[in-house]
Amino acid sequence: MNRATVYADCVGSLSNAVLSAKFTEAALAVEEASELYAKRAGISELHHFPAAAWGNDDQIVLANLTKKDFVDLYDGQMSKGKGGGRSHYDQLRMTELGICPLCGFGHVSTLDHFAAKARYPVFSVLPINLVPACTDCNKKMGAGAIGVETTMPHPYFEEARIETETWLLCDVQDTNPVTVAYRVETPADWSEGLCKRVRHHFSELELAARYAVQAGSHLASVKDFLADLTPADLQTFVGRRVNRFPRPNEWEAALYAGLFRSQWFMQDGYRL
Template sequence: MKNIKCYSKNALTFHKNIVNDSLNKGEDKDNLLKNESDITKAYADYKDKFNKNNLFTISAHGFDGEDKANLLKLYSSQRKSIIQLKIELTTNELKQRINTCPNCTIEKVASLDHYIPKDEFPEFSVNPINLVPCCSTCNSKKKENWKDDKQLLFLNLYSDIIPLSQYLFVNVISKTEFTFELKNVSKIDSNLFKVIGSHYGKLNLLQRFREDSDEVISELDLLISNGRDSFNNDTKLEKFINNHYSTVEKRDGVNNWKVVLVKAMLNSKIYF
């Protein structure tokens, strides 16, 4: 798991463009324009707290009734600008689509999740820095939750600085018996590590990793089997495989669950 790129243009302009381009009903549009001053202040507050990594302290404006309904109508997964935003957020600097959910790194992106829920904060229903690529499983588990009285419940992969040190580990007993676990061996900031633990726990990631591990193990088995036909000894083969997954680790991060699993299997001496 690692940080992902955030929308880089002006978020308020994105909101205004949707208001101007997608609403045909005069009364709805007039209602939205009437609240433009409050929306502008709310976006400035969001950006300020986002930049300070302090969204925990943000307060909802309190829009309700017709005001809330019209703000919520702005968001639709079928709206052209939202579809384009999803494409932009899941395309890397090499113009390649990275369509894996960043919250779990297991399933495919299905939609854009509102980090701060739109029902509580309708003013941010189309705020692009509040919209995060997400799979249907993570979206359903997260629901309207985002914080409790003490802390954020989920990592914000735009603004939280994801540690470069390893915190995800695999305890290997055998090729079919192993468990994923979180350990703060590198003394990551305790508050951040609590959020990491909450994120992994509420999205049930450790169990989901385990359930999806068979394919990873099968690929490793195949790589080793084929490699033994190409290398004349296991020492060279083991070095080749470790180098391969070290390259993958540079791309996907030190806490990518597939990399962590393979490296744990190789270090366990089950294969070599």
């Protein structure tokens, strides 16, 4: 999606001619800031951008435009149903099966600003700063400033290995009914920065608790089916489930990998 086109469509629909002219004059400065965003996001250095002050809507943030000007541009022209950028909003919100890419199970209902618009308003309508999200993830992402210790994996810029190498583990608890606990264990050869981003993502979105709920519900739904299997058939079934997920860090992929690793579950626990 062309960022200049999105910006122009939003600005072109403003009813305030004076404000529209100010945004038009600022187009080059916004484009330069957007280009810098792309470069910094690619190397996980968005924390170098200064954050706008809390509660000061009249703060000038770029080219004589205020924080409120940029925030209102998004609210009025992208998220609003009849705004000039609404078609781009709807396109950005589309994901495979409508599933939130941040948690992997919630239904997409909105766009989340990776760099919060309250702190980084210049990027309020920048497509690469807008991530489809479910309501829960959107709320948990918050509106804080980005720091070295509080940076999450950027959905559009993070290393590909975060999708292909296992970092999410699920441990089976010897309980009746069966319960599980999720945790992060990053590969030994990952950089410290990547490890921090993954752990912060897991913690900030409260994925341990949310995934455990998903897993508990799923296990309850298949309990009777599993109980009717022989140990050999269970081994085959769970093994196939482990191998059917192309991304090992989905909650269900981690669940079945954990079940497969659990000697207790594979021998006796599945019948509880």
